Amino acid sequence: MKRKTGQDRSITKHWRPATQAVRGGTARSEYGETSEALFLTSGYAYDCAGDAAARFAGEQQGMTYSRLQNPTTEMLEQRIALMEGAEACRAQASGMAAMTAAMLCQLSQGDHVVAGRAAFGSCRWLTDSLMPRFGISTTIIDARDTQAWQDAIQPNTKVFFFETPANPTMDIVDIKAVCDIAKKAGITTVVDNAFATPALQRPMEFGADVVAYSATKMMDGQGRVLAGAVCGTEDFINNILLPFTRNTGPTLSAFNAWVVLKGLETLDLRINRQSENALKVGAFLESRVPRVLHPGLASHPQHELAMQQMSACGPIFSLYLDGGRTQAHGLLDALKLVDISNNIGDSRSLMTHPASTTHAGLSEETRLAMGVDEGMLRLNVGLEDPQDVIEDFDQALKAVGL
């Protein structure tokens, strides 16, 4: 008999990621609804005072308060954990809430963190500005250089933190090699997998301990809500992360969890089509601009490594113009279909100038060291017909003399 509610984990855990993205974690109510229910509730009522006491004591299964548990959010957490191949997952209010919690929950004054140089601007703020204020020292390295990870280790190194592909330069980190170094030294690796998602890259298969997400990007995929998630072992999620998040409160709203559940249903389709479209647009741009950095193109210096770790390269890549900010802004202003927007992972094609937007908060020196110069643009290729996107670039490039 088919189960109307709940799922038999012994069956569902063997499903492949694309199946998990549609069905993983679904827990039906007594109505047997096919689409996941949205439980907008902050609290839960108990049959008797003894039940309330038992739940608070952890002696009885059940929910107590939506900062800690919510049925809709739990479905999302289980779905992401199943897609990731992780023992457990906790949803967070945004990608930055996820990154902050994944790091700070396990760090104390006197600890040391090694992190990749090319990173989302706010991730660099975490390592460069926030952590040092609390006595956590950080070393920033070129994450492409595997030896640099080894060389940066100190006796108090607790965490390696990196993203791959990295925002916005598309640096690729050799996940297995770096995780091997960390394991030998007893260091926890935290991987920001926002660009790829488990549909394209599963860092835990290469030895990563913790995988964190901005679900705002490809997982929602339609530019609607902010969301984040942290995946790890049951011990890490329940005993290290949870005490931090249940008391500091970066909880995802049930409504946003529900939107991301709906987004995940189409993730596999969207990310693979957008990856194909991005390759077509990237190949066109390569014939017209001085430099394109796209891990799926043979011209990317780490193309082979990218293809060993990823099943496709995703919708995001960067390009460089010689004419600095004037030409880069000119190209943005000449686009008629592609929007000027700093979001990524959306089903719409979007382009931004990182030096004056996402990475404007960093010093010029830091920007240049990570490869963000005034002529650089970052593009997210959407689900439109790629020929329309190419024609839009064709006319916009002509407008700036390219």
Ligand SMILES: *Cc1c(COP(=O)(O)O)cnc(C)c1O
């Ligand atoms: C967007 C992004 C974040 C932050 O996520 P939010 O949901 O915007 O808080 C972190 N890391 C990477 C790589 C991102 O692209």
